[in-house]
Amino acid sequence: MHSLFLVFGAGLLAGAMNALAGGGSFVSLPALIAAGVPPVQANSSSTVALFPGGVASAWAYRDGLGPVGSVTMRSLLVATLIGGFAGAILLLRTSSAAFSIVLPWLLLIASLALAFGQRVGDALRARFRIRGSAVLAIQFALGVYGGYFGGAVGIMMIAMWGLLDTRDIKSLNAPRTLLVSAANAVAVLTFVIAKAVHWPETLAMLVAAVIGGYGGAQVGRRASPGIVRACTLVLTFCMTLAFFVRTYAPALPGR
Numbered sequence: 603m604h605s606l607f608l609v610f611g612a613g614l615l616a617g618a619m620n621a622l623a624g625g626g627s628f629v630s631l632p633a634l635i636a637a638g639v640p641p642v643q644a645n646s647s648s649t650v651a652l653f654p655g656g657v658a659s660a661w662a663y664r665d666g667l668g669p670v671g672s673v674t675m676r677s678l679l680v681a682t683l684i685g686g687f688a689g690a691i692l693l694l695r696t697s698s699a700a701f702s703i704v705l706p707w708l709l710l711i712a713s714l715a716l717a718f719g720q721r722v723g724d725a726l727r728a729r730f731r732i733r734g735s736a737v738l739a740i741q742f743a744l745g746v747y748g749g750y751f752g753g754a755v756g757i758m759m760i761a762m763w764g765l766l767d768t769r770d771i772k773s774l775n776a777p778r779t780l781l782v783s784a785a786n787a788v789a790v791l792t793f794v795i796a797k798a799v800h801w802p803e804t805l806a807m808l809v810a811a812v813i814g815g816y817g818g819a820q821v822g823r824r825a826s827p828g829i830v831r832a833c834t835l836v837l838t839f840c841m842t843l844a845f846f847v848r849t850y851a852p853a854l855p856g857r
Contacts, residue, residue, distance in 0.1 A: 608636060611633075611810070612629045612630055613809070615629045615814060617818060618821065622821065626811070627752065633807075634648055644800075649786055650808070651805075652786075652808075654808060654812055658815065659779045664776070673766065686749035686784065691792065692749075693750045694792070708753060710842050711754075717839075734766065745781075756778045759774075759777075759781060
């Protein structure tokens with residue numbers, strides 16, 4: 603019962619974070635691990651729990667869907683679905699011990715993407731352009747990352763698309779939400795079929811994330827974007843540091 607309260611509270615916060623600035627998995631994944639779910643199953647369960655909120659966002663943005671530069675949405679969707687499936691299978695074939703070692707680095711990558719992804723994308727867009735075929739290859743790779751872990755993958759997509767499309771960044775939110783949801787959808791289906799989901803904790807977190815997402819959207823209308831972003835980055839980097847300490851400190855000399 604204590605673990606269900608823990609994951610429900612984490613789901614509320616994760617749902618609110620995703621509605622405000624992203625990074626909800628930085629809360630949901632550690633909470634599931636703390637509740638006793640093995641790391642690989644915690645990651646798959648977190649993906650399932652946060653999936654409905656992403657679908658709701660994709661539906662809300664449906665009117666803004668369209669091609670990204672010269673690349674059709676259908677092509678991007680196919681590349682993402684194949685990559686997401688490959689990433690999910692890769693996760694299921696990763697042992698909990700190996701995933702525990704990789705996890706802090708995945709969190710660090712996601713933290714850096716949250717912090718600097720837009721700036722890096724803007725800087726690259728001012729200097730480079732890439733072809734549609736390269737976009738599909740990178741989109742496949744991002745799909746793999748999305749199915750395997752997925753932290754801040756939406757920001758990575760927008761940064762990459764900026765090298766192809768000259769549209770305003772905000773106009774890319776519609777394809778971003780759809781394709782992130784697509785990678786998560788195929789991963790969720792794979793995890794469910796493989797029975798890699800801890801359902802009591804997942805369902806409690808799922809319900810809480812929906813509630814938190816609605817509440818976060820209401821808060822987002824009133825809160826300062828700068829404050830929301832600062833709080834999100836502080837939380838994500840603190841969680842990343844905690845996982846580095848948890849994973850590597852016991853191996854230090856004298857420990």
